[in-house]
Amino acid sequence: MNPPDSVKPTISYRDAGVDIEAGDALVEDIKPFAKRTLRPEVLAGIGGFGSLFEVPKKFKNPVLVSGTDGVGTKLKLAFQLNKHDTVGIDLVAMCVNDILVQGAEPLFFLDYFACGKLEVGVAAQVIKGIAAGCEQAGCALVGGETAEMPGMYPPGEYDLAGFSVGAVDKEKIINGATIKPGDTVLGLASSGAHSNGYSLVRKLVEVSGVDLNSDFHGRPMRDVVMEPTRIYVKPLLNLIAALPVKGMAHITGGGLSENIPRVLPQNVTAELQRGSWHIPPLFGWMQQQGNIPEDEMLRTFNCGIGMVVIVAAEDAERATALLAAEGEQVFRIGVIRDRVAGEHQTVVV
Numbered sequence: 001m002n003p004p005d006s007v008k009p010t011i012s013y014r015d016a017g018v019d020i021e022a023g024d025a026l027v028e029d030i031k032p033f034a035k036r037t038l039r040p041e042v043l044a045g046i047g048g049f050g051s052l053f054e055v056p057k058k059f060k061n062p063v064l065v066s067g068t069d070g071v072g073t074k075l076k077l078a079f080q081l082n083k084h085d086t087v088g089i090d091l092v093a094m095c096v097n098d099i100l101v102q103g104a105e106p107l108f109f110l111d112y113f114a115c116g117k118l119e120v121g122v123a124a125q126v127i128k129g130i131a132a133g134c135e136q137a138g139c140a141l142v143g144g145e146t147a148e149m150p151g152m153y154p155p156g157e158y159d160l161a162g163f164s165v166g167a168v169d170k171e172k173i174i175n176g177a178t179i180k181p182g183d184t185v186l187g188l189a190s191s192g193a194h195s196n197g198y199s200l201v202r203k204l205v206e207v208s209g210v211d212l213n214s215d216f217h218g219r220p221m222r223d224v225v226m227e228p229t230r231i232y233v234k235p236l237l238n239l240i241a242a243l244p245v246k247g248m249a250h251i252t253g254g255g256l257s258e259n260i261p262r263v264l265p266q267n268v269t270a271e272l273q274r275g276s277w278h279i280p281p282l283f284g285w286m287q288q289q290g291n292i293p294e295d296e297m298l299r300t301f302n303c304g305i306g307m308v309v310i311v312a313a314e315d316a317e318r319a320t321a322l323l324a325a326e327g328e329q330v331f332r333i334g335v336i337r338d339r340v341a342g343e344h345q346t347v348v349v
Contacts (some may be wrong), residue, residue, distance in 0.1 A: 019208040033131035037141045041107065049141035053108050055167060062167040065104035066303045070161050074198040077205075077225060079157055081212065084122050084227040087160065088129025088134070090195045093229035094252070095164035096137040097307065101248040101263065103174035103240055104166030106137050111144035111149035115158035118148045123296055126160065126202035129228075133215075137233040138162065158326035174240070176247035176263035176310070183246060183336040184316035185260075185270050187277050189252050189329035190306030192227035196253040197300045201225060201286065208289045232307045235326035239309070242322055247310040251302040258299060260308055269339040272348045298348065310336065 002195065034276060043052035054061050071090045074236075078087050096106040111130050113123060153159065168174075177318045193201055205212065205225070212222040247263040260270045283303050285294065297303055311319050313335075320330045339345065 005048075021237065021349060023194055023314070032104065033128050034141045036191075037109075037131055037134040037139065039138075039140045042140050042142055048143075051108070051110070051141070052164055053142060053165075056107070059167050059169050059172045060276075063170045063173060064106075064162065064167045064277055065096045065102050065168060067098040067101045068163045069098065069193050073202060074195050074200055074226075075158070075160065076202055077198065080224065081222050083222065083226055084125040084184075084224055085129050088126045088131070088229035089133040089231070089290055090129075091135025091138075091160050091162040092137055092164070093128055093231045094195050095162045096133075096139060096166070096231060096233050097229070097246045097250040098252075099164055099166045101174065101250050101307075102168060103245070104168040104184070105237055106139035106164050106166040106233060108140045108142045109134050109137075110163045112147070112161040113144065113158060114147040114149060114160075116148070116150055116153040116155060118146065122156075122158070126158070130162070133228075133231060136231040137159060138234075138237075138339075139166070151230055153279075172240075174245055174248060176265060178244075179246045179263070179310055181263055181268060181270060181337050182313055183310050184313050185272065185313065185334035186309045186316065186334060187305035187308040187333040188232060188309065188323065189278065189331070190251070190302045190304055191230040192224060192280065192282055194229040194252070196255075196302070196305060200290070200300060204286050204289045216285075230306050232328070234327050235323055236307070236309070238326060239319060239322050241336075243311065243315050243319060245309060245311055245319075247308075249308040249309065251306055255297070255301055256303060256305060256308070256348075257295070257300045257344070257346050263310070264336075265344050266340055266344070268336050269343055270308075270334055270346045271337050272334035272346065274348050276333045284327060294295050296349075305331070305333065308333075 041054040042055055043054055072086050075087060078084055091111060098107060112128060131141050210221060214221050216224050249258050249259045249263050283301060287297055317330060324332045
């Protein structure tokens with residue numbers, strides 16, 4: 001016979017390995033950092049069941065643009081190196097750079113942090129990085145979810161996802177429709193491998209046997225491979241306000257070869273000039289260690305160009321000067337020309 005309910009043992013969340021106090025401590029720990037990202041349009045942020053955000057009145061006919069992404073297997077290196085302070089910047093960058101290419105100003109950001117057992121110190125480093133990324137992008141960190149799920153993740157590991165919403169006036173959406181032969185292709189320097197191709201990066205680190213604490217061109221290798229993704233929002237929003245930008249491409253998975261065609265009309269090709277931009281030593285090292293063909297490098301990594309901007313030829317010099325004044329390293333990497341039948345829409349000559 002089963003014992004009566006009154007004598008059954010009581011099982012709590014804590015018995016299941018969930019630390020309620022740790023979650024409360026995390027919220028209090030990150031509130032000051034989130035507060036630094038607030039914009040006047042935030043009506044209710046972290047702490048409630050939902051966040052409230054008023055669309056800025058400067059938009060006359062606003063269209064909302066949303067994006068979501070993660071950091072991918074770069075997290076595996078973060079676990080290995082016990083380095084968690086920059087992956088939050090990566091997370092923000094992957095989302096806000098994506099919505100930026102349509103001309104949208106990122107307005108607010110939410111994150112999802114999931115783990116088996118919450119380690120407050122680690123989670124706080126990650127979320128402080130998210131707040132730092134939001135500051136760089138000028139968007140508000142208005143909320144998120146910290147999910148503690150025992151048995152779902154190995155000890156010391158976690159997963160991240162991010163969500164960003166921006167706005168652009170309908171008549172100012174950048175969609176590549178006006179791109180035509182003769183336009184100039186500008187490339188903005190990346191900060192490194194950003195957050196793509198890290199399954200291959202980790203494999204190359206493994207097979208090469210490189211000491212991640214060793215010097216690599218004046219910096220510890222660990223810092224080179226974990227360098228956070230560059231956030232291009234503020235310089236490019238200023239550029240968009242100053243002159244007509246015809247198209248932009250965030251160079252993520254698929255590299256230059258597969259991302260530039262996403263913004264091109266079907267009748268044109270972006271012809272890139274080999275040697276027209278600086279390729280950081282990390283990419284040369286990876287190509288050598290893996291004996292990777294050039295076309296594979298261009299399909300897998302950004303190879304030194306994190307964002308592509310297409311403008312009319314007569315605007316190229318001014319655009320370069322404006323972006324350089326904002327701290328960007330800009331290269332004139334190619335031109336738009338008529339497409340040959342059956343030709344790929346990005347070629348390197």
